Amino acid sequence: MDDARVRCGLNLFAILSSFAVLSCSTVARSADEPVDEPQPGSIQTQPGDPVAEPLDPVRDRTEKADRQLDAMSWFGVAKLRESRGDFRGALDAYRKAVELDPSAVAIYRGLVPLAFSLNETDDGLKYALKLVDLDPGDAGLMQQLARVLVSRGQVAEAAGLLEKAANAQTVDKKSAQYVSLQRDLGVLYAAQGDNEKAAGAFTVLLEALKRPEAFGLDARQRSALVSDAETTYERLGQTFLDAGMTDLAVEAFEKAAETRRGKTGILQYDLARVYLKAGDAEKSLEQLEAYVKDGRTDRGRAAYDLLAEVLAALGQEAEIDERLEAIVEQDGKNPFAKLALADRYAKADKLDEAAKLYETALEEAKDATGYLGLADVYRRQKKADKLVELLARAAVAGAPDQLLTESIARVTEDATLTDEILAAGRKGAESKPPKTDFASAYLLGKLAMQAERYDDADVFYRLAIRIRPDRAAALHEEYGRNLLLADQYDAAATIYQDALNAPADEGATLNFMFRLSQALEFAGRTDEALATVEKALTLAPSAPLLHYQKGWVHFHARNWDEAAELFRQVIEKFPQDADTVRQARLSLSALYVEQGEKEKGEQVLEEIYASDPDDPSVNNDLGYLYADGNKKLEQAESMIRKALASEPENAAYLDSMGWVLYRLGKYDEAASHLEKAVGLPTGNDATLWDHLGDVYSKLGKADKARDAWQKALELAKDEKSPKAEDIEAIEKKLKDGEAQDQ
Numbered sequence: 250m251d252d253a254r255v256r257c258g259l260n261l262f263a264i265l266s267s268f269a270v271l272s273c274s275t276v277a278r279s280a281d282e283p284v285d286e287p288q289p290g291s292i293q294t295q296p297g298d299p300v301a302e303p304l305d306p307v308r309d310r311t312e313k314a315d316r317q318l319d320a321m322s323w324f325g326v327a328k329l330r331e332s333r334g335d336f337r338g339a340l341d342a343y344r345k346a347v348e349l350d351p352s353a354v355a356i357y358r359g360l361v362p363l364a365f366s367l368n369e370t371d372d373g374l375k376y377a378l379k380l381v382d383l384d385p386g387d388a389g390l391m392q393q394l395a396r397v398l399v400s401r402g403q404v405a406e407a408a409g410l411l412e413k414a415a416n417a418q419t420v421d422k423k424s425a426q427y428v429s430l431q432r433d434l435g436v437l438y439a440a441q442g443d444n445e446k447a448a449g450a451f452t453v454l455l456e457a458l459k460r461p462e463a464f465g466l467d468a469r470q471r472s473a474l475v476s477d478a479e480t481t482y483e484r485l486g487q488t489f490l491d492a493g494m495t496d497l498a499v500e501a502f503e504k505a506a507e508t509r510r511g512k513t514g515i516l517q518y519d520l521a522r523v524y525l526k527a528g529d530a531e532k533s534l535e536q537l538e539a540y541v542k543d544g545r546t547d548r549g550r551a552a553y554d555l556l557a558e559v560l561a562a563l564g565q566e567a568e569i570d571e572r573l574e575a576i577v578e579q580d581g582k583n584p585f586a587k588l589a590l591a592d593r594y595a596k597a598d599k600l601d602e603a604a605k606l607y608e609t610a611l612e613e614a615k616d617a618t619g620y621l622g623l624a625d626v627y628r629r630q631k632k633a634d635k636l637v638e639l640l641a642r643a644a645v646a647g648a649p650d651q652l653l654t655e656s657i658a659r660v661t662e663d664a665t666l667t668d669e670i671l672a673a674g675r676k677g678a679e680s681k682p683p684k685t686d687f688a689s690a691y692l693l694g695k696l697a698m699q700a701e702r703y704d705d706a707d708v709f710y711r712l713a714i715r716i717r718p719d720r721a722a723a724l725h726e727e728y729g730r731n732l733l734l735a736d737q738y739d740a741a742a743t744i745y746q747d748a749l750n751a752p753a754d755e756g757a758t759l760n761f762m763f764r765l766s767q768a769l770e771f772a773g774r775t776d777e778a779l780a781t782v783e784k785a786l787t788l789a790p791s792a793p794l795l796h797y798q799k800g801w802v803h804f805h806a807r808n809w810d811e812a813a814e815l816f817r818q819v820i821e822k823f824p825q826d827a828d829t830v831r832q833a834r835l836s837l838s839a840l841y842v843e844q845g846e847k848e849k850g851e852q853v854l855e856e857i858y859a860s861d862p863d864d865p866s867v868n869n870d871l872g873y874l875y876a877d878g879n880k881k882l883e884q885a886e887s888m889i890r891k892a893l894a895s896e897p898e899n900a901a902y903l904d905s906m907g908w909v910l911y912r913l914g915k916y917d918e919a920a921s922h923l924e925k926a927v928g929l930p931t932g933n934d935a936t937l938w939d940h941l942g943d944v945y946s947k948l949g950k951a952d953k954a955r956d957a958w959q960k961a962l963e964l965a966k967d968e969k970s971p972k973a974e975d976i977e978a979i980e981k982k983l984k985d986g987e988a989q990d991q
Contacts, residue, residue, distance in 0.1 A: 320350030327359060336367060347376065354383050374398075381410070388414035392430060399437070408437040428457040428464050428474070436479045439488055448492035451485045455501060475508070482508065483519060495527040518548040521555060530562040541576055546585055550616070553589035569593065577606075584614035592622055600626050617648035621656050628660055633669040636660060637696070641688035654699070657692075661700040671697060671705050678712050685709075687716040691724075698731045703740065706731075722748065722757050729764055738772035759785055759792070766798055773969065775806040793823035797833050804836055807970060813840055831857065835866060847874060865895040869902050876909035885909045900932035908940050916947045935964035939979055951986060958982050 327342035343360035350356065357380040364373035377394050381387065391414035398407035414420065415430040435450035454474065457464040461471045474480060486501030502523050506516045521536035537556050545552070553576075557569045573590040576583065591606035607623035610616070620643035627635050640660075644653055661667050674693040677684040685693070694709035710728045714721050725748035732741035745765035749758060762785035769778035782799045789795060800815030819833040834853055841850035854871040861867065872888035875881040886909045893902045903926035910919035923941040926932045942957035962979045965971060 316349045320346045386419040388417045444491040498523045550585040584610040617646035742768035778802045793826040793829040865892040868892040873905040900926045900929045935961045
């Protein structure tokens with residue numbers, strides 16, 4: 250009896266609340282009793298009645314009408330099966346119905362919630378999006394679907410649906426539904442970093458909170474919006490501030506203070522910040538003074554950095570240290586005021602005073618930037634014995650990688666200090682047992698890499714791996730990558746091979762095989778690189794990236810025919826993997842250019858550009874080819890500027906910009922881009938220096954041109970596969986320059 254009872258009150262899909270829950274009826278049958286159901290196109294008759302004869306139609310139905318009738322028959326089957334609890338069977342029937350009539354809204358309204366309830370999420374989403382196309386006025390459905398898309402990480406697609414919903418003719422712009430849509434849009438825009446759009450959406454929300462009756466919001470709805478963590482007055486204020494809408498930011502933060510829904514200290518700080526941004530430094534100072542008087546520490550050292558900024562805006566910069574000293578004296582347990590004052594002492598070369606403040610503050614607050622500040626003081630005081638420990642503490646406390654790297658770089662500028670630190674580190678590492686902890690070993694490894702002391706780096710990284718074998722994969726990855734960037738290819742290959750010898754999951758194994766093939770090929774060990782890729786393919790024969798990598802190895806080894814064929818195979822076999830196919834097409838274009846077939850290279854890039862005109866790499870590469878061919882120069886400049894806007898520190902993009910400006914005769918501007926390019930870590934390239942020499946020559950700077958060409962010649966001869974024609978061209982420029990000097 251229990252097996253035959255049909256369950257009622259089925260919750261089809263909680264998120265998609267706009268769909269009606271299908272009603273059920275309880276039907277009891279014996280387990281062996283057969284269940285009759287009509288077949289599509291048949292007529293249900295009474296038992297014993299004769300079969301009804303079909304009527305002869307006056308005119309024949311069209312094929313479309315036949316399909317629609319068949320679709321409705323399957324729709325009826327789906328409903329019947331659903332009422333009997335055969336949900337999988339019902340789903341199959343719905344699918345057949347929608348296949349026969351893909352424009353029937355009623356079918357989708359039955360199909361979509363059932364698909365979601367059976368965890369057929371991909372199908373449910375596909376059919377739901379089709380339903381949205383068929384019924385663009387169903388804003389509620391679109392809003393619910395947007396939430397499903399967000400749960401799948403498809404934020405941009407979700408925002409697109411919400412925009413469509415908000416613009417639907419069925420949505421009243423003065424309704425609670427419109428406010429809800431704008432609320433969701435604002436949250437999604439903010440998540441994507443689009444502060445301007447987020448602020449636009451939140452403007453509607455703020456207006457609704459001020460005048461709820463104008464939007465038909467009842468007390469419950471208004472309370473829910475105010476209590477929503479994503480749309481607090483503070484969050485709105487921050488968004489408005491980030492978008493440069495200071496008046497609205499002030500209004501939102503003042504509302505937060507008025508309703509006291511935020512922490513008092515945080516609101517005082519936020520109001521001080523927004524008042525300063527609005528140009529009212531006096532009001533800003535009032536809020537900060539209240540913050541200090543209340544003994545608040547909610548915003549850490551940022552509040553005291555803001556105090557310094559406000560006093561400077563009021564022309565009271567000379568009072569900053571005095572104010573901070575007074576705060577420290579009044580509240581000796583406030584570590585953040587001490588850290589802010591220590592920073593100022595350090596900048597003023599009051600190193601002993603700074604060190605004392607840092608040390609006492611760091612006893613109370615484990616502040617990453619505080620550790621870095623004290624480390625910098627010790628560096629200037631030549632206190633090698635304490636430096637590594639402080640840098641290690643900074644790393645443990647969560648110091649940003651960039652700040653940590655900059656601190657290490659400053660240490661390595663002092664060769665004597667670096668030698669002392671590494672010698673002491675090796676002594677600790679080689680003692681039995683080692684006296685160096687994990688954090689210190691890791692920092693010493695990074696420092697040794699920065700100082701190009703590769704033997705020392707190997708000692709420290711390997712020690713870190715032994716101390717924390719659970720971090721082995723990440724350490725092998727980082728150490729190997731650093732060696733590749735330092736052109737230590739054989740050493741990198743050894744590290745990646747070591748990683749493969751350690752236990753790891755299949756994903757990590759494939760990653761290290763991929764990296765190993767790179768290192769081996771860069772080291773000139775092409776056969777070993779190819780063997781590594783082939784071995785990886787035995788583990789993942791359908792991995793597009795591994796098939797691409799095989800082509801890349803041949804490309805780098807200048808085996809043009811093999812590389813071209815492999816890239817074409819990737820494009821043909823894996824159209825679903827857009828990223829890998831794109832990379833294969835870019836590589837195929839580069840291959841054509843290397844072979845002197847620039848027009849074919851341009852054609853490949855133009856095809857990619859046509860489908861994705863915002864792709865930075867394509868804009869740069871195609872723009873550069875146009876510039877190099879001295880054609881379409883205005884278009885090339887526009888394309889390269891788009892690429893450079895996405896990565897202002899990209900040496901290749903800067904070179905492209907310099908070269909197109911050179912072609913356009915804008916030599917001064919070209920020089921500034923190329924000078925910046927060659928000054929970057931990745932800018933030490935023969936082509937870049939050659940271009941810079943050409944620009945200097947046009948500017949009449951003969952000595953600088955000669956120096957740049959000489960550098961280009963050295964780098965061109967140093968390349969793994971030197972190009973005779975490039976070397977000859979640079980030598981000719983140098984010779985012609987000497988002739989002009991004479």
